[in-house]
Amino acid sequence: MKLAYYPGCSLDGSAIEYGISAKRTAELLGVELLEIEDWNCCGATSGHNTNKLLSLALPARNLALAEKTGLDVLAPCAACYNRFRNTEHVVRHDRKMQEKIAAVIEMDYAASNQTLSILELIVNKVGLEKLREKVSQPLKAMKAACYYGCLLVRPQDHTGFDDNEDPRSMDLIMQALGAESVEWSFKTECCGAALATSRPDVGYRMIYEVLRNAREAGAECLVTACPLCMMNLDMRRRGVEKAFNERLDIPVYYITELLAIACGDSPRDVGVHRHFVEAESYLASLPEKAARIEAEEAARLEAEQAKKAARAAQAKKAAADKAKKKEAPAAEAAAKAGEEKKAAPAAEAAATLAEAGDKGNKATPTQAQAVAPATAEAVDEGALQKKINAMIKAWEKSPEKVAARLIEDGERAAILAQVVSGDEKKTARLAELMITDKDKAAKAAEAFVTGELKKRQKAQES
Structure with missing residues (x-):
């Protein structure tokens, strides 16, 4: 797969580690990136508020250059991606504006190509199954809050690759990498964008709420695909902590950094050491934490097996007691008769009954052991889905x-x-x-x- 690559200003400046890991992600997944020649700034974040035509012409020029190559575009930066998708939408639905844009950029542009976010590329173009095949050191024991921010999935008629209220693409990627993605309510809330500079009293509060909510949801780290979100959550962390007099020790990572690490790269290979909030030690702690969790799970399974064995032993004893009770009447009858010839057949009959009881006794746990896996599988496959369907009906009713x-x-x-x-x-x-x-x-x-x-x-x- 070949894609035109638009790094934008951030990936060539304040978010160099995102650029490094984005290129590495493409390489790992077999995607060839061809950087757009002579690209310009996309106009984010305030261009569309000052001059509408200029805000469309800036991204349109980049898209027109890519269109000449016949390739779709990868724009890892959420702000660039949002401006590109907005421009595509306008050009496809507004003929007059398309003509004005073409006059400004002095190039034809028909929006025949499409811009992809890094999440859309991984989930919809490459596929999670292929991603799982590449994972060599899964991120076991990681508890991550996937932070989409406000630009990746809005407006939905422009982006459209994920739900704009409860997006799942980044969560699915993290799960494919072996991590746990926590449920939380701020995954698409704004981080404050440039307000941290122009109105820190407002911007810092927005940053604080995102960090606090993630931590309260049980997350041990945040994951993003937006350089501006990363800048606010990472670079401005100490200012936010000072403003609210609270330590918020929760590292932030780009999704592409974690993907490369799960596929065998070291954190330093993809720039994790460049973060403002120290983020390497949490990654280093994961193997030990995962081993501890696995040991606890093994102990739990062993305890369950011990309980099953105890129940099987009780069942065996009960069967033996039942067999003895069946033997008793026959033995008593033989003793009362006092006749050796009659006693011998009676004893033989009792022995036969005992043997039959023993055979039945041995069969019981074997049958139970044979049934157990099938029962478990039935629960996993059929019964579980029936319960879910019943719960759906309960919701509807x-x-x-x-x-x-x-x-x-x-x-x-x-x-x-x-x-x-x-x-x-x-x-x-x-x-x-x-x-x-x-x-x-x-x-x-x-x-x-x-x-x-x-x-x-x-x-x-x-």
């Missing part, structure tokens, strides 16, 4: 009652019921989590409610 099982607060539970009603995707997700992991279901429910309340608040403010 009585959303308020099911919502109350996840959220004690009646008002928030009612909001959850409203959010889920009619949304098949959210219904299916909560139903699956309620069957497989109730804690995650509760966190996801809270995240949905928090997101809905934020939307309502923004609607009122506007």
